[in-house]
Amino acid sequence: MSAPAVSSLAVGDALGPLERRVTQEQISAYAEASGDFNPIHTDDEFARSVGLPGTIAHGLLEMGILAEAVSRWAGGSDRVAGLECRFSKPLLAGDTITCTGKVVAVDTAAGNATLEVEASSDRGERVLTNGRASVRLAS
Amino acid sequence: MAEAIGGADGANEPASVPPTYAAVYCLAPTLAQLFTDPDVGINLAGLIHGEQAFEWPVPVRPGDVVDAEAEIVNVEEKRGMTFVTLAVEGKRTTDGAVVCRGRSMMIVRGAPA
Numbered sequence: 001m002s003a004p005a006v007s008s009l010a011v012g013d014a015l016g017p018l019e020r021r022v023t024q025e026q027i028s029a030y031a032e033a034s035g036d037f038n039p040i041h042t043d044d045e046f047a048r049s050v051g052l053p054g055t056i057a058h059g060l061l062e063m064g065i066l067a068e069a070v071s072r073w074a075g076g077s078d079r080v081a082g083l084e085c086r087f088s089k090p091l092l093a094g095d096t097i098t099c100t101g102k103v104v105a106v107d108t109a110a111g112n113a114t115l116e117v118e119a120s121s122d123r124g125e126r127v128l129t130n131g132r133a134s135v136r137l138a139s
Numbered sequence: 140m141a142e143a144i145g146g147a148d149g150a151n152e153p154a155s156v157p158p159t160y161a162a163v164y165c166l167a168p169t170l171a172q173l174f175t176d177p178d179v180g181i182n183l184a185g186l187i188h189g190e191q192a193f194e195w196p197v198p199v200r201p202g203d204v205v206d207a208e209a210e211i212v213n214v215e216e217k218r219g220m221t222f223v224t225l226a227v228e229g230k231r232t233t234d235g236a237v238v239c240r241g242r243s244m245m246i247v248r249g250a251p252a
């Protein structure tokens with residue numbers, strides 16, 4: 001992956017969209033990988049018993065997809081210097097998540113850029129909000 | 140708690156680490172101590188991840204060993220829920236360099252277990 005040169009960037013430049021369908025298999029695998037075995041992610045009956053419409057993805061799994069979108073845009077994972085978001089609405093198993101973003105600041109001297117990022121589900125809900133990414137770029 | 144970052148298996152060794160792998164080397168070893176402590180009494184069924192911020196001051200590399208430490212920085216009760224904010228820091232054991240800083244806001248709903 002090649003990184004965009006910081007000198008070629010302008011405020012308003014777009015990131016994404018990156019679209020991923022999140023399956024129950026992937027959520028269950030994420031539970032194993034992350035060690036987060038909260039049954040709201042893996043047991044449909046349990047999830048419904050606590051008032052959810054069904055099993056939901058781990059927030060960090062969604063954030064991982066957002067990080068993939070930023071990494072691809074930046075030209076590599078090690079260029080991602082910061083990432084934050086709010087987990088506003090649950091992403092259900094089977095939903096498709098779409099990550100988008102735009103450049104809001106470019107510091108040519110420091111070689112970095114700041115982006116506003118967010119994600120929505122195919123049910124029309126904004127699942128990740130207040131997102132911000134900061135990336136290190138080549139000058 | 141120190142966590143070794145995997146991937147060092149020869150030819151296919153990745154050059155970099157996915158950013159949110161910090162869930163494994165920074166959050167899991169520290170947050171689990173809080174959420175599984177019977178004296179704290181958090182009901183996992185009512186636990187929600189509200190917000191997450193990460194910073195990576197220097198890139199994390201496969202083979203790094205990271206020692207992670209967390210501190211509860213804020214606890215707030217609102218509308219029958221408890222909002223717990225934790226600050227996490229992961230240091231590379233070879234030179235003590237901070238490779239990851241995290242801030243997690245967790246929402247605990249319902250009565251203690």
